[in-house]
Amino acid sequence: MKSICAIEGVTAAGIKEGKYGLALIRASGETAGVFTRNLMKAPPIRLMEERIRKGWMDAVIVNSGCANAYTGSRGYQDAITMAGFAADVLELPEESVGVASTGVIGRFLDLDRIRDQCTRIAPFLERSERAEEMAARAIMTTDLSEKHSLVEGDGFLVGGITKGSGMIAPNMATMLAFIYTDADLPLKEIRESLKLATERTFNRVVVDGDTSTNDCALLTSTGRAGRVDRSEFQEALERCCRQLAVQIASDGEGASKLLEVRVKGAPSEDQAARVARTIAESPLVKTAIYGEDPNWGRVIAAAGRAGVEFDPDSVSLCLGNGRIMLELVRRGEIVVDLPAAKAVMAGKTVIFELDLDNGDGSATGWGCDLTEKYVEINGRYTT
């Protein structure tokens, strides 16, 4: 198994019919959640913010195709009803069933279809590779591929699935992610760990700078593996989330290349992250990557408007592809070898490493190139 079903205590099922998918994940345990910061929170998010307070979930039901966003009090009631379908079929208390939706904004849920799908898939809940694949596929919208991650710690596992392709920006939450572990940790630590891991991974992915109304990340501990070392758990969780985050960036709408931006020498980690984000979000940088154009000027110009202090004359910038690292600018001096730099950009991954020479803060962000395909996908979404 390659993600959630590797965790003891987790079973899953899913179905995808055209645009409309439904996933069920059954796992009892202490649960933490992080949610979108967009003021326009969708009703399922508002419901989840209430339900997550007691720190326990037994299952989640997730639909794709309709976000149940901007649907007011009827939408809120629909979210309760939707969670109720799962509670009924799984014989669970309604308040311990989580709910999430993703898809078009401003339409009501088709509750008949959701009830029907829920009833049909519930008997197939199981702990298998096929089950986690079906669940991961069910939550996809414009994603081109399922996203799985599994990390092995010392005596415990962390596994997750995610979706997210457009409307990705680092203002939590930027996608749906369902993460499970068998590590047994106090609720407080589960919450803190998820918050920190989200800050360092999902919140550092930018596809188009838009923040969704709907997105959330949940972490449930089934506790089956017993107590573990806190810092080891943190590391494993971040690794799991990072793998998912990179998959989101790689599968950005219309993306042909993954962009990794490593910033060091910033006054703080936060400021390094802000610079990384500004670069990863810049349409001029994104189109340059698409065009395999080693336009370091656009990278440094983007850094210059991030609101972080540094001396332009002492920055260094390298370009890489995961195998080779090439200097473009060395302490303010342009040392780029254009043909070599162009060649480095020909692969599927482009890495910029920027040293601001103004402190010890470092952070990595991820994005993707901007292509004609992105425009095509988003110019014709609703219709």
Added chain:
Amino acid sequence: MKSICAIEGVTAAGIKEGKYGLALIRASGETAGVFTRNLMKAPPIRLMEERIRKGWMDAVIVNSGCANAYTGSRGYQDAITMAGFAADVLELPEESVGVASTGVIGRFLDLDRIRDQCTRIAPFLERSERAEEMAARAIMTTDLSEKHSLVEGDGFLVGGITKGSGMIAPNMATMLAFIYTDADLPLKEIRESLKLATERTFNRVVVDGDTSTNDCALLTSTGRAGRVDRSEFQEALERCCRQLAVQIASDGEGASKLLEVRVKGAPSEDQAARVARTIAESPLVKTAIYGEDPNWGRVIAAAGRAGVEFDPDSVSLCLGNGRIMLELVRRGEIVVDLPAAKAVMAGKTVIFELDLDNGDGSATGWGCDLTEKYVEINGRYTT
């Protein structure tokens, strides 16, 4: 005449040879300037920030094709030399000649070409429609059309030319603009007027959210029309700048439609402007406009992440094209007629009017759609 040469005391000349253009504008008077806020200020900007302090200019020399940005102390020296060419040929004190550059970042100026072009065009300096056209064309980079504006006040004129197409964002300065008036005002008022007008017009244009290293707006008063009413002047100046700003947005790289975002009911003008900017900058909104998709959900979701307080359930949103105005959302209720809304979006101008119902602040911002053409232009810029 349609812009700067309508102002008594202003003569101009220009030449465009392939990518490389040069403009000379001769006008003596009290002068104010606003400059890019990007940390990566190009050397000509650093020189201008010094020269503008005394508040007087006799001429400007402007080249396109090379931004003389990220060129260090040699670039700074080159900017002085370039201004010197104009000072020599026009027999002016060097310190009262302004300089501006636009084009590729990270290359040194071709001073030989600039001197040659300067010498060749200086004899053609004149006050004519042809002269202002040549100057406006000379400063274009990826612009598809010259940009002129002329506004008549009560006994005075304000006229300007501008360039700017990619790398447009509302963090002053977002382009090059050269504005002239025959109104006679104290230097202090010229400075304040330009600052406020810039804030309300140029700084509210977004093409791609990137802020240039080079851009500046200058306002010179030849004073030939005598004293004028301050508030009348402010109004005329803003009108002139707004006309130029709209032309910049319409001519955004790859743009097929102009986007106007009017926000009202915000807690303050600043906050209204922030919401307008966030909407105009959203790739999801921009692609929806390209696709003529009345996706009001994306507009409101963008507003929701602008960091401004409002109640999603009491916002109203209208869609227009300059002739018709159509309600999409009325105080939180969706009232959109999709086919009618789609039809309204078929023209060259798309207007969103958003009422946040949370105060008296209002502001208008401008942008354009995001098209495959933008990607094509920026994916192959340097090469």
